[in-house]
Amino acid sequence: MARTQGSHSDITGPRIRKAALGLFARHGYAAVSMRQIAKDVGVQAGALYNYTPDKQSLLFRLMQDHMQDLLAAYGELEKPADAETALRRFVGFHIRFHMERPDEVFIAYMELRNLTPENFSEIEGLRRAYEDSLEAILQDGQKSGLFSVADTKIAILAVIAMLNGVMTWYRAGGRLSLDEVEQVYWDMVRRAVTA
Amino acid sequence: MARTQGSHSDITGPRIRKAALGLFARHGYAAVSMRQIAKDVGVQAGALYNYTPDKQSLLFRLMQDHMQDLLAAYGELEKPADAETALRRFVGFHIRFHMERPDEVFIAYMELRNLTPENFSEIEGLRRAYEDSLEAILQDGQKSGLFSVADTKIAILAVIAMLNGVMTWYRAGGRLSLDEVEQVYWDMVRRAVTA
DNA sequence: GTCTATATGTGGATAGAC
DNA sequence: GTCTATCCACATATAGAC
Incomplete structure (x- = not known):
């Protein structure tokens, strides 16, 4: 059965962590926003909260x-x-x-x-x-x-x-x-x- | 001649730097707000801009x-x-x-x-x-x-x-x-x- | 020099449609 | 699972009264 359109739970999680890793390292945790991470991954900010509380x-x-x-x-x-x-x-x-x-x-x-x-x-x-x-x-x-x-x-x-x-x-x-x-x-x- | 009430240019400057020093060291530059620094010094946030651009x-x-x-x-x-x-x-x-x-x-x-x-x-x-x-x-x-x-x-x-x-x-x-x-x-x- | 008030933007996080 | 829209708190910085 086809996956719901726009659903990528198996790959989005790792991509979020990878994006956060690079951004935190470059700019510092406090200086990086959830919106920046989301943009890097290619999703909207709200979607991140499916993967991290x-x-x-x-x-x-x-x-x-x-x-x-x-x-x-x-x-x-x-x-x-x-x-x-x-x-x-x-x-x-x-x-x-x-x-x-x-x-x-x-x-x-x-x-x-x-x-x-x-x-x-x-x-x-x-x-x-x-x-x-x-x-x-x-x-x-x-x-x-x-x-x-x-x-x-x-x-x-x-x-x-x-x-x-x-x-x-x-x-x-x-x-x-x-x-x-x-x-x-x-x-x-x-x-x-x-x- | 008496100084204008609330005017402390000779001591506020060093106090601002000292407060910023402690706060930046403890929490990190990006995580510290100008309001926090001002509160630490005991002035309002706007007053800081008399000492730093x-x-x-x-x-x-x-x-x-x-x-x-x-x-x-x-x-x-x-x-x-x-x-x-x-x-x-x-x-x-x-x-x-x-x-x-x-x-x-x-x-x-x-x-x-x-x-x-x-x-x-x-x-x-x-x-x-x-x-x-x-x-x-x-x-x-x-x-x-x-x-x-x-x-x-x-x-x-x-x-x-x-x-x-x-x-x-x-x-x-x-x-x-x-x-x-x-x-x-x-x-x-x-x-x-x-x- | 400091205050109050505010302009203007962005932050984390959530709600509900699809 | 992702989106759009939004809540609300807080950010930097400035304007003008005192």
């Missing part, structure tokens, strides 16, 4: 999906026994995963303050779970005497902050290949934590 | 003042001849200067996309001037064989990104003193760039 949920779902994807992808990596190899793999994974999703990363970092308190807690929990995976590597390396950092908690945040810096300047087709970027960062991270 | 100028001036303060303060530091001491001083300066101005720093990083193109270029120029001062230190250290980094441009951005990470977690009265934080970061930066 409100604008906040749209933002939250984008961030939640991103963080869950991150944790799932990291979970599928094999974990080498030796800490240096594990850290190297973490650095490579982090850079590549984030480079492939610049909009999601940008939003996850910039729009935390636009989440409701409940939604914020949820995202914070996911972020911490990811940081814990790096902490495990650093502590393992310190036990074996391979690594040495003055403060593990700070080192985790410092390494992640350093790696996230890639997103602010790297552009495909630039001076360096992704392999080279990964190598340069790994070199600095390794030296920063090695005993 | 528009909301955009308010944002721009906050960012411009911050970057100019940063460059001026760094310019007044004495510059040790040896690169390691110079880098150590840079790290300490950067951490302390930024920790004392969390709102300004937050805005300078988060609200770049809400500047008009002309204003953006202006701020970008100031930011680059600051990065150049770190580049000079790293290149000096590499000439003397003290430092060794795979890519100087990346190293600059990596170091600054790492240091800026402090702002996301440090709170006065926490586990570590500012001296300790400075020491821990210096330790990582030094190792990351030392030959």
Whole structure:
């Protein structure tokens, strides 16, 4: 039986999220209107509310999906026994995963303050779970005497902050290949934590 | 002669900037209305326009003042001849200067996309001037064989990104003193760039 | 310099026809 | 499921009285 004219539930939902993703990343959540998103998708503003109860949920779902994807992808990596190899793999994974999703990363970092308190807690929990995976590597390396950092908690945040810096300047087709970027960062991270 | 009743040009201007600073940092430029700022100051919204032609100028001036303060303060530091001491001083300066101005720093990083193109270029120029001062230190250290980094441009951005990470977690009265934080970061930066 | 009042536009979200 | 039409709150900015 033919679908009702103008009915596209299977494709409009993803298109809405994709449009919101791009617009939120470019202009910021607060600066983007539901009408802009609708226009990008090619529907009227009212139609968006068949897919999201409100604008906040749209933002939250984008961030939640991103963080869950991150944790799932990291979970599928094999974990080498030796800490240096594990850290190297973490650095490579982090850079590549984030480079492939610049909009999601940008939003996850910039729009935390636009989440409701409940939604914020949820995202914070996911972020911490990811940081814990790096902490495990650093502590393992310190036990074996391979690594040495003055403060593990700070080192985790410092390494992640350093790696996230890639997103602010790297552009495909630039001076360096992704392999080279990964190598340069790994070199600095390794030296920063090695005993 | 007595001032006109309700006239406070000498104090209202700074209060407006201070209120805007706090509100922009907490909620984001796009999410803050001129009415909110006015309420915070204790005047009506229309009165703000005696001090700023528009909301955009308010944002721009906050960012411009911050970057100019940063460059001026760094310019007044004495510059040790040896690169390691110079880098150590840079790290300490950067951490302390930024920790004392969390709102300004937050805005300078988060609200770049809400500047008009002309204003953006202006701020970008100031930011680059600051990065150049770190580049000079790293290149000096590499000439003397003290430092060794795979890519100087990346190293600059990596170091600054790492240091800026402090702002996301440090709170006065926490586990570590500012001296300790400075020491821990210096330790990582030094190792990351030392030959 | 600040106020009140207002012009003018846009925001999120909903109702009901198709 | 999407549309049109609309409610109502709030946005930036200005005008003119005091």
